Amino acid sequence: MRGLKMLLSASALATVATPALAQDIVFKPIVEARLRYEMVEQDGPLPLVEDREANAVTMRLRAGGELSSGPFALLVEGEGTLAINEDYNSGVNGKTLYPIVADPENVEANRVQIQYRTKPLIVTLGRQRINLDDQRFVGSVAWRQNEQTFDAVRVEYMGVKNLKVDVTYAIAARTIWGIDGGKFGSVNRPTEIDGDNVFANVSYKTKFGTLTGFAYLVDEDEPVAALLRNSSQTYGARFVGALPLAKKVKLSYLASYARQSDYAKNPVDYKADYVAAELGLEVSAFKLTAGYELLGSDSTTLGSATGFAFQTPFATLHKFNGWADKFLTTPTTGIQDYYGGIAYTVPKVGKMGPLVASFIFHRFSSDRLSIHYGDEYNAQVTLKIDKHLSALVKYADYDRQGIASFTGDADTKKFWAQIDYAL
Structure with a gap:
């Protein structure tokens, strides 16, 4: 956050110090809401009983806004999820007789980011949404009520025709388990997963489709079981058209x-x-x-x-x-x-x-x-x-x-x- 404050201060100072170059300030509101009913019926190790059918009614609201001036933009967005009917195991609420519906109650800062954007270059610093390619390796898990975001710096370069270079360094993933993540002895449902992660994509568009090379270096601090971690290095390519x-x-x-x-x-x-x-x-x-x-x-x-x-x-x-x-x-x-x-x-x-x-x-x-x-x-x-x-x-x-x-x-x-x- 120290780097975020420095960047914000520099942006504000530059605008005040050079009024001739000042840009209009534009505000764009963010309001997203979702009401969902989810039913899960799952066989268990014991004979099926009534409380093994989960019935979840949840409401999710995201609200905030983006202030932009020239190439700079500041975005702040909060997220809240309410369980209207909590007859389900959210993964962190201790209701383990029910099947899991992974939408725990939650209130959090979903995105807080500052962005510098021009036609050839976008730099994003802070808590942000990252969706790469088809999201098979990195995504925001938009299906769940609580979104997955990343504390990261991301650089996207499009200065060469048909070529895009996209590199992210992330120090934490804010998970779908929300503010109560990690409760009830669940080591693999943390609120956040700290680490040193690098997501790198280089894509090139042709008339037949887009060829992408990627490297994902995942270094997680939190174990998923005993001493095991999901730390891995993945190198590959994809072609879609x-x-x-x-x-x-x-x-x-x-x-x-x-x-x-x-x-x-x-x-x-x-x-x-x-x-x-x-x-x-x-x-x-x-x-x-x-x-x-x-x-x-x-x-x-x-x-x-x-x-x-x-x-x-x-x-x-x-x-x-x-x-x-x-x-x-x-x-x-x-x-x-x-x-x-x-x-x-x-x-x-x-x-x-x-x-x-x-x-x-x-x-x-x-x-x-x-x-x-x-x-x-x-x-x-x-x-x-x-x-x-x-x-x-x-x-x-x-x-x-x-x-x-x-x-x-x-x-x-x-x-x-x-x-x-x-x-």
């Missing part, structure tokens, strides 16, 4: 590969691969998608534990491997996700729209030991009501195959209904 085939027909494609190994404080000597491939075909209002994702596993042994898998602790994990959230932590035997989906878009529904209905099927298996974990069915309908309001209903059904293969591997059904407002 789209190609029109005919009028109202478009082919989209994605390919990515990365290699991860231990780093810094991690006592485990391991190496694991990441692979992703996806094809999409849009025909008029329909879109078909088919894909494969691998988060590999190494059979390294440490003490009584065998197997360490590719992890992405700062990702927006809900976007990947099914909406039932069974694979937020990659099982020690790794995961292979074969999936396919269909979506249909109605541009207008009266004065509202668009309306988008989608269905996705996942088949989950291990990287090692040939385990078929289970299958999952996802369905969702979204509707844009007007320029401020949108609505969503969503369903996930995870069907375990065979015996439980990892912590939390149980038949799980989830249902959501929510309304979003943005100013």
Whole structure:
């Protein structure tokens, strides 16, 4: 924060000292609200009883604003989450007989940042939102009520045509667990995760798509279990693009590969691969998608534990491997996700729209030991009501195959209904 205060002081002094160069001050308000109902029905080690069905009604509000003058901008945003009905395990409220709905009550400073921005260069200092590429490695976890933000300095350079260099140094991640994180003996649900993290992306646009090389160096101070840490170094590349085939027909494609190994404080000597491939075909209002994702596993042994898998602790994990959230932590035997989906878009529904209905099927298996974990069915309908309001209903059904293969591997059904407002 000392650096933030110095930068703010320098900006204010420069404006006062050179009135001829002073810029108009512009204020942009920030107001975002979400009301959500979430139901979770999950099999447990005991016979299913009434209190094993979680019913959560939560309200989230973000409010603040941005003051800008010339190339400088100061943004301050608070975030609060209220549990209107708390018949659920928030992860930190001690209600462990219920399934988890990871939306604890919370009041916090979500973003406090100063930014210098010109056409070729953006520098952001402070607590900020960071979403890189498709958020598979670094994201803000926007699906949860409490957002994940980072205490960091980020530099984005676009001074060369079609090239972007994006480098971040983060000393902490402010997690979705909020101000009560770490309560009830949970070592892996902290309010913040301190460390020395570097997120580096270099991307280049071509007429066929965007090629990106990336390096993510994660050095976490907090352990996730015993002496284990999610500290890792990940190097990889991705290519994503789209190609029109005919009028109202478009082919989209994605390919990515990365290699991860231990780093810094991690006592485990391991190496694991990441692979992703996806094809999409849009025909008029329909879109078909088919894909494969691998988060590999190494059979390294440490003490009584065998197997360490590719992890992405700062990702927006809900976007990947099914909406039932069974694979937020990659099982020690790794995961292979074969999936396919269909979506249909109605541009207008009266004065509202668009309306988008989608269905996705996942088949989950291990990287090692040939385990078929289970299958999952996802369905969702979204509707844009007007320029401020949108609505969503969503369903996930995870069907375990065979015996439980990892912590939390149980038949799980989830249902959501929510309304979003943005100013």
